[in-house]
Amino acid sequence: MSGFTLAVCAEMVFRDLPLPDRVRTLHDAGFAVEIWDWTTKDLSALGATGARFTSMTGYVDGELVDPDGADRLLASAERSIAAAEALSGQGRPNLNLHGTGLDGRGLPVRPVVEVTGAMWLAAQRTLVRIAELGERHDVVFTLENLNVAVDHPGTPFASAADTRALVAAVASPHLRMNLDLYHAQIGEGNLVELLRGCVDLIGEVQVADVPGRCEPGTGEINYPVVAAALAGAGYRGRVGMEAFASGDSRAAVEAFRNSFTL
Template sequence: MVFTDLPLPQRARTLHELGFAVEVWDWTRADLTALAATGARFTSMTGYVDGELVDPDGADALLASAARSIAAAATLGTPNLNLHGTGLDGRGLPVRPVEVVTGAMWLAAERTLHRIAELGERHGVVFTLENLNTAVDHPGTPFATAADTRALVAAVGSPHLRMNLDLYHAQIGEGNLVELVRRSLPWIGEVQVADVPGRCEPGTGEVHYPAVAAALREAGYRGTVALEAWAREDSHLAVRRFRDAFTPPRAPHP
């Protein structure tokens, strides 16, 4: 989502040279060998190609494509493998929208995620379930809120299934981000950020990300924080603002 004027491998190399790790979306459209050759460290990629959580056929498709994603991830050093409540099309919309999530769907999702966690355990990888917002970007997505993803991850109770807590989506759908971070900490495998509105880098919208960063540090979070945001003006400025927002302030000299 940054340095978009460059080919994907060059984006990865540029971020690596700036001292950042890299995340990629749909691995089926990327040259994984070329990405690996950049020397970048990869922390997350899409963990499925199709399928969904809420019915048996969709679950089988999800498991099959998750297995393919595990093999692809090995090329990039086995980053976390990201999931959503259902398959998304090229515009980020659900392939099969769900207007009402029933109790039976919740039970089916939990069973499917148990299978996903068992798959991750067999192969030594971690899947992360990401919350999304339905008001702006992903209408019709089931299990979309951070509260939903936390409930499912906690119900499965496996270190191979964690939350990808996306604070951009959470700000739109739930708000109260500092308390959300504190409540979710035991299940977080990754945090993603962008500002609201606009989905650009921290400092361009309404979220005071230095306060969120302080809450993460105080809660003891030591995992990945990822910028999943468009550059408002310039990509170099965007990643610098991101780094500044999540860099602890230096203590004053005595």
């Protein structure tokens, strides 16, 4: 049995099917579902599947450090909260954030070469506002770590150490970490100690193997060991497979389930 809530990103598997059919397929297989940019989706159709949605993008504009960008981020986050209502039949999805806005290729809209102390303070102020917004609406925002070596060069506050520091500084149950272990393996490694050091701040764990960003068991990460370490650290929350299928999608999601079934 798994002590975790297992979810699969519908953007990355069963890609020959329309999105509502992907969601329905995952739901029928016993998984919760994650999506990315809600503005491109028929939310009514997705909500009608009966699936539980555990994560979606929590902003479509703005950034953490620029005052105008922060205002746009807050306005965008409010729209995301409203959009999430269509998907909240079985519990509200987390609303996911990054260190800055990303374009369609996953690259930062405004790359940052050096993150200054002033940027850190500005990001903390913006995230305090985000947490207050989450408290008013009883939703949880998550701040996801990314990697800059392969997928997201130029993204500020990208490492798990960065997101941990910001989430800890805000100290609100309405702002948590989305600890993405694929990104962390590329950028930092030492995953078991990493998760043990931030387990009290985690709102979700996302997984994919390295290299390739496919399902657990296709790369170098020993995910059964990671799963046991998560459980041993007391984590009983959401684990999402944000990974492409290396072959058959059904086999990929079952490999994920097996890796996180203790």
